[in-house]
Amino acid sequence: MLKQEDLAFYGEFAPRLMEIENLLSTEIQAMLDSISTDSETALAEHIKCRVKSAESLKEKLRLRGFPVTARAGLENLSDLVGARVITHFVGDIYTVLDLIQKNDSWRVVQVKDYIADMKPNGYRSLHVLLNVPFGVGGISDIDIEIQLRTIAMDCWASLEHQLKYKKNIKNTALIVEELKRCADEMASTDLSMQTIRDLIQRG
Numbered sequence: 468m469l470k471q472e473d474l475a476f477y478g479e480f481a482p483r484l485m486e487i488e489n490l491l492s493t494e495i496q497a498m499l500d501s502i503s504t505d506s507e508t509a510l511a512e513h514i515k516c517r518v519k520s521a522e523s524l525k526e527k528l529r530l531r532g533f534p535v536t537a538r539a540g541l542e543n544l545s546d547l548v549g550a551r552v553i554t555h556f557v558g559d560i561y562t563v564l565d566l567i568q569k570n571d572s573w574r575v576v577q578v579k580d581y582i583a584d585m586k587p588n589g590y591r592s593l594h595v596l597l598n599v600p601f602g603v604g605g606i607s608d609i610d611i612e613i614q615l616r617t618i619a620m621d622c623w624a625s626l627e628h629q630l631k632y633k634k635n636i637k638n639t640a641l642i643v644e645e646l647k648r649c650a651d652e653m654a655s656t657d658l659s660m661q662t663i664r665d666l667i668q669r670g
């Protein structure tokens with residue numbers, strides 16, 4: 468739900484951005500339900516869709532040297548509308564990716580696999596960039612992003628995100644090192660969990 472300050476910043480673009488957020492949410496839920504609606508076998512633990520807050524967008528535009536306007540965001544960034552799909556198992560991420568690639572509601576522009584090729588800090592996730600029609604203020608289409616992660620990867624990313632935005636943190640070097648160690652341990656546990664599930668399912 469966009470706050471008053473977000474609506475003011477996005478102006479004429481706000482209604483269309485909210486429509487795209489709804490489309491994303493509905494389509495993702497339908498794709499997941501097409502595989503299973505049973506909580507024990509569901510592909511995702513939960514999904515979350517959002518339009519980027521004005522505060523976060525302004526900061527990203529400033530950091531990247533773009534004009535601090537909604538139009539510049541729409542024209543230069545790919546995550547003004549985004550979704551996160553949180554799965555229990557790594558394998559489920561690739562099952563959801565397959566569903567996303569087969570969906571006609573959008574065009575898949577790029578897949579960034581930070582699971583196969585993690586970021587140096589230990590960040591793991593799979594990002595899928597999608598292109599959707601926009602049609603407001605002379606902008607014909609925009610890119611949006613779906614991030615796919617396991618519960619463990621999501622827990623790690625949430626904590627690491629705090630490091631980026633909190634000021635005056637002591638022992639940053641130690642925290643960065645510990646976070647990397649945890650990321651590797653969590654990735655190893657994610658793989659073990661996947662193997663155990665495969666063994667159980669094979670019977």
Ligand code: 0O2
Nearest residue numbers: 519523527545546579586588590594612623624625627628
């Ligand atoms: P917020 O507050 O999370 O919405 P992309 O082009 O998006 O596929 P890339 O090149 O990493 O991937 O782009 P970017 O813009 O740096 O990252 C996009 C989003 O991915 C970020 O959004 C984060 O949500 C997530 N992300 C990427 N790298 C990291 C990381 O190292 N740690 C964490 N915790 N998250 C990361 P924002 O803009 O941070 O905003």
